[in-house]
Amino acid sequence: MMNHIPRALTIAGSDSGGGAGIQADIKTFQELEVYGMSAITAITAQNTLGVTGIQEIDPDIVAKQIDAVVSDIGVDAAKTGMIANIEIMQIIAEKVKQYQILNLVVDPVMVSKSGHSLLEEEARLALKELLIPLAMVVTPNLPEAEVLIGKPLDRLEARKEAAQMFIDWGAKHVVIKGGHDKNKEKAEDLFYDGKEFVTLSAERFETKHTHGTGCTFSAAITAYLAKGVSPLEAVHQAKTFISQAISHPLQIGKGHGPTNHWAHRMRRE
Numbered sequence: 001m002m003n004h005i006p007r008a009l010t011i012a013g014s015d016s017g018g019g020a021g022i023q024a025d026i027k028t029f030q031e032l033e034v035y036g037m038s039a040i041t042a043i044t045a046q047n048t049l050g051v052t053g054i055q056e057i058d059p060d061i062v063a064k065q066i067d068a069v070v071s072d073i074g075v076d077a078a079k080t081g082m083i084a085n086i087e088i089m090q091i092i093a094e095k096v097k098q099y100q101i102l103n104l105v106v107d108p109v110m111v112s113k114s115g116h117s118l119l120e121e122e123a124r125l126a127l128k129e130l131l132i133p134l135a136m137v138v139t140p141n142l143p144e145a146e147v148l149i150g151k152p153l154d155r156l157e158a159r160k161e162a163a164q165m166f167i168d169w170g171a172k173h174v175v176i177k178g179g180h181d182k183n184k185e186k187a188e189d190l191f192y193d194g195k196e197f198v199t200l201s202a203e204r205f206e207t208k209h210t211h212g213t214g215c216t217f218s219a220a221i222t223a224y225l226a227k228g229v230s231p232l233e234a235v236h237q238a239k240t241f242i243s244q245a246i247s248h249p250l251q252i253g254k255g256h257g258p259t260n261h262w263a264h265r266m267r268r269e
């Protein structure tokens with residue numbers, strides 16, 4: 001039998017600057033030798049300085065993109081990123097259920113690092129009912145987890161309780177990312193599967209080039225799931241990948257530059 005080519009789908013927004021969104025996801029899939037596909041939810045005019053315009057895509061076209069790739073090519077794992085509005089969220093949830101996409105990574109993107117809204121405010125809490133219950137892995141950053149939980153998550157105990165809430169809402173695994181916890185010496189994320197907490201700790205790099213870190217991290221998890229790796233191992237591998245990408249930033253643009261998706265190759269070369 002021929003070897004199966006792992007294939008991954010990103011359902012997210014386009015970042016014209018190439019550092020986040022669909023572009024970061026496809027670059028990550030490619031680096032991890034997974035065939036990448038996309039269903040675009042919104043087009044952003046964006047660079048390292050910020051977002052200057054957004055065109056949301058008709059939910060029907062989002063649905064048709066998912067239909068097109070699932071019906072012909074097949075999807076071993078998928079992720080969601082920028083979703084823009086509630087109608088798009090509803091159609092994504094419908095399609096994930098229709099096609100029984102079990103390896104779903106939900107990155108609950110709300111606001112860009114440059115401060116632009118990427119999901120309408122009224123739709124943010126709907127993530128709890130519509131998408132998080134379908135997630136194999138959900139990857140909130142601290143501000144997103146605080147919005148969803150409705151309280152501050154400064155202390156580890158509060159983060160553990162929050163992780164349990166994500167499992168109660170139906171996610172199979174959660175990673176609460178600690179990138180925004182600038183007081184911490186390490187870049188520490190908290191993984192939970194409903195039974196055991198695992199701290200993913202890595203060196204924190206002093207850099208302003210963190211545009212697209214969350215997209216790249218969740219895309220790497222998706223790529224490893226597509227290859228058949230367990231969620232915990234996928235998260236460990238993705239943490240290594242994002243740490244390498246942040247540690248060798250690209251000096252591109254005048255603002256918050258992108259991470260370096262090919263930095264992981266340096267280990268091998």
Ligand SMILES: Nc1ncnc2c1ncn2[C@@H]1O[C@H](COP(=O)(O)OP(=O)(O)O)[C@@H](O)[C@H]1O
Pocket residue numbers: 140141142177178179180187188189202203204205206207210212213214215217239242243246
């Ligand atoms: N300065 C940094 N040095 C090392 N790792 C970082 C740094 N900033 C973020 N990370 C890591 O990158 C990943 C993405 O996290 P985060 O920046 O919190 O997400 P988001 O992009 O969604 O806001 C996490 O694994 C986090 O720990």
Ligand SMILES: Cc1ncc(COP(=O)(O)O)c(N)n1
Pocket residue numbers: 012013014015020021022044046081082109111112113114118210211212213214215
């Ligand atoms: C299309 C799109 N999707 C996601 C992000 C979040 O990335 P970041 O938080 O690093 O700005 C973004 N800026 N643009």
